[in-house]
Amino acid sequence: MAVLLLILKIIGIILLILLGLILLILAVVLFVPVRYQVSGSIGEKTTVRIAVSWLLHAVSWRAAYEEEGFSSQLRIFGITRKGKKPDDGEPGEDDREDGAEEPEERSAADAPLADSEQKTEGILADGEQGEAERFDERQAKKVCAGAKEPDPAEHKELEQANPAVRRKQRGGLFRRIWERIRAFFAGLVRKLRQFRAGIKEALKKIKDVRTFLTDERHREALPLIFTELKYLLTHFKFRRIRTDLTFSMGDPALTGQVLGGLCMLPFLYRYQVQVYPDFEAENTYVTGTFDIKGRARGLHIAVSAVRLLGKKEFRIWLKWLMHR
Template sequence: MLHLLLLILKIAGIILAIILGILIVLLCIVLFVPVCYQVSGKTDGTEKGTKVRCKVTWLFSLLELKILYGNKSSVFSARIGWKRIKGGERSDEEKGKTDEVCRKVHEEAHEEEEMDTHLETEKETDAPDTQPEPEDFEELEADEKNPYAYPEDSPPHEEKRSDNIEKNNRIAKKIQKAGEKISSFFQKIKCTIKAICDKINLFSEKKEKLIDFLEDELHRKAFGTGKKALIRLLRGLCPGKGRIFLRYGLGDPALTGTSLAGLAVVYPFLPGEIQIVPEFEEKMFEGKADIHGRLYLIHLLTFALRLLVSKAVRQTYKDVRKFISEF
């Protein structure tokens, strides 16, 4: 009996070890197998001349996503295992062609309907006219004798007077509505100005609290921890390879030089080969780019763990929520 019980425990332990090993392997695959991406494109400064190609793969291309944009249209294709999904959006030219075909078909159908109605009217006109009965002749004679006669119930002067009264009432209602809209508009402006003034007064009252909150030693320590973790995350997410060629001009030499000085600050931190050619005399923009990179989920996990482990970050998060609710 004891031998049988030990055998059952041994089998259960082997099954649990296998399940645990599978879970560890899956976790390692998710954390350490990178998501590879590739972005390439070129442009001549126009929307029609801009082309972009983006490809994202994971787990040896078992999961794949491709996006192509060019000639004002976009196409995408995805693959999950051995199954592919395709889709996209037509360009404006293709939409114009299909709309033109639909319009021609609609015009032809409308012409056919007009021809059918024309034939029906011709048949009706060819049919013999019915002669009026004697009673109809009497009514026609009565109408011919008094062509300008008015009904006894509604004389012309009373009708004109009622029409003028209705017009005056309509004009008065329109003027009243316009006055109400103008007064409500000015009332809204007054309420908005009052709300802005109240917020400014409230902010000036809590300005000292905000300064004290930012200058607190615990909060400054939390901000420093978050800054370091963010820099490490960005280093891990930056692309490994890349080639960028940019030739641009803003039309104003001073403005072009100022923008080039701003790019020079970021230039040393960008990976890959980068070439920037400024044009000081003309306004233009063209370039090419080809960027490759990898994203590891372990970087996101370590970033989250660094923030969660820090006691200063957790306390600062609580203080921020409390400060926002009071503000």
């Protein structure tokens, strides 16, 4: 009997330890925040850096977008896994190193053929010299016979004086003009067809969105989703926003309207947001730096998920979406 009680006691202790570990892991997942930071610069060289960490950087993910490309790095409890990263070395560097020894090998391999190549070159040189002498003799005979070489300028004048040549040139000019006109109208027709197809595609998308919004299932579920999104955005507050941006919309009136719209956002006044409008620029641009830092807890996501799943309308909509 005492042995049985001891076994039950050991099993109970093990179960309590497992339950405590599960509760600890659940509490860590729900209450330890996920910290994120997004920073970079906009202008001639656009760079974006993203850093996400959780549990004192036990799990972290870093990504960067620069001129060289996109690179990322994932670290989980000290194990690092790198994502896509641009090559640091210059292309073809290994090929140049491997090819540096080729001239020596080629010279060593072709050394026996040097004498034969020199002999061949000598024979060719003698042949060319003999051909040159025969050419001089023929020219001398032509000069002695009073032969006269045609002048290129006179030949061109004769071709222009010929009516058939003039008609051919005129026909070629008209043909080129006609080809350009036909290519212009063909391109115009192609652009009009593309524009028409784009309008049809946009109208189809608008119709799909309207059908999506007017459906009874969506009308009941979407307000619930928007409410929970508002709740999440309220709790996922930014701890820091620092910007130093200069922008222009290319039109002073439009630039002023955008600035007025930004001034109507009350949450921006709580952070160090500095935006400078440029009313004199004639083109649209945005330059400057930005730094955004914040955190999010899994508890709020769990609360939103539980509340949504508790609504019958959302469950019906989710079932329809999964079986679509």
